[in-house]
Amino acid sequence: EAGVTQFPSHSVIEKGQTVTLRCDPISGHDNLYWYRRVMGKEIKFLLHFVKESKQDESGMPNNRFLAERTGGTYSTLKVQPAELEDSGVYFCASTWGSSYNEQFFGPGTRLTVL
Amino acid sequence: GQQLNQSPQSMFIQEGEDVSMNCTSSSIFNTWLWYKQDPGEGPVLLIALYKAGELTSNGRLTAQFGITRKDSFLNISASIPSDVGIYFCAGRAWANNLFFGTGTRLTVIP
Numbered sequence: 001e002a003g004v005t006q007f008p009s010h011s012v013i014e015k016g017q018t019v020t021l022r023c024d025p026i027s028g029h030d031n032l033y034w035y036r037r038v039m040g041k042e043i044k045f046l047l048h049f050v051k052e053s054k055q056d057e058s059g060m061p062n063n064r065f066l067a068e069r070t071g072g073t074y075s076t077l078k079v080q081p082a083e084l085e086d087s088g089v090y091f092c093a094s095t096w097g098s099s100y101n102e103q104f105f106g107p108g109t110r111l112t113v114l
Numbered sequence: 115g116q117q118l119n120q121s122p123q124s125m126f127i128q129e130g131e132d133v134s135m136n137c138t139s140s141s142i143f144n145t146w147l148w149y150k151q152d153p154g155e156g157p158v159l160l161i162a163l164y165k166a167g168e169l170t171s172n173g174r175l176t177a178q179f180g181i182t183r184k185d186s187f188l189n190i191s192a193s194i195p196s197d198v199g200i201y202f203c204a205g206r207a208w209a210n211n212l213f214f215g216t217g218t219r220l221t222v223i224p
Contacts, residue, residue, distance in 0.1 A: 004156070033211065042118065043157070043202060043214035056211060091156055100145075103212065105156030 002026070004106035006092050012112045018080040021109045023092030025074070031055075031095040032075050033103060034067060038088040046090075049075060061086075082113045120203050120215030127193055128223050135201060135218040136187040143205030146179050146186040147212065151200045160201075161188070193222050 005024045013019050025032045034046040046065070047057040051072035060067070064083070069075040079086050089110050093103040117140045127133055137146070145164055149157035161172050163179035163186060170177055176189045186203055203215040 009154075031210070035212075035214075040216070042120075042216045043204075043212075045211040045213070048211055056209060059211065093156070100206075100210065102159050102162070105149075105158070107154060107156050 004092055004094055004104050006090075006106040006109050008109060009107065010110045010112075012114065013082055014114050015084055016081045018078065019082055019111060021077045021079075021090050021111070023075045023077070023106060025092070025094030026096070026104055029094035029096045029104075030072070031103075032069060033093040033095075034075070034077055035091040035093065035105075036088050037091065037108075038085075043091065046077075079111075082111075084113050087111055087113045118203060118205060118213055118215040120218055122218055123216065124219040124221070126221045126223065129193060129195060131193055133190040133193055133197070133220060134187060135203075136185060137203035137205075137215045138185045139205055139213075140184070141207065142183040143207055143213075144183075145206040146177070147204040147206070148175075148177050148186070148188045149202045149204060149214075151202065151217075153199070157202055190220075193220075195222050195224050198222050 007022045030051050032049040035043050037043045045059040048055045049069045052069050066078045089108040091108045092106045095101045095103050120137045148160045151157045161177040166183050168179040174191045200217045200219050202217050204212040
């Protein structure tokens, strides 16, 4: 069974540009999470989807970040316009059934904003 | 939000040595988790702890959920080269999301 996949693996953009990250959770997992790790710091929660609904978006840094999960399958996270402090590794995770079950993480997208 | 202090930040050890790392929180958690991240991969769950005082092992790994519910430690015995990576503690309070520590980067010298 395929794990959580994320695309792209790396993205280098200039300040002010737009970037869209994609996450494909494990098939059948209703819960999908986005996290971000800024260099050397902790992995921080961004938001949680249950199917296509946003359950908790308390970790989203500001309104330059927009997450969607149309149809309750894959999710996208768009950053527009990107700023230097948005650089980091963005992880996606998914769980089956109860959201208290183990979260399976994708390999992450490393975003560099120049 | 909750703050997790994880220490040490990095460790360089000889193969065969034991390793210990810990996390403390400013608030109570209901679940403590320990993850390992290999280069180019996402974090993978090693051990999950659900009760204060719980001591759980997974092969050479042992972790404990502190009595105060504000701390946890992870021990690795007889380290081997493939133990290299970044270890993260994570805690869950009442919501579904996880709060992570800053990570401990482990280097094992053969």
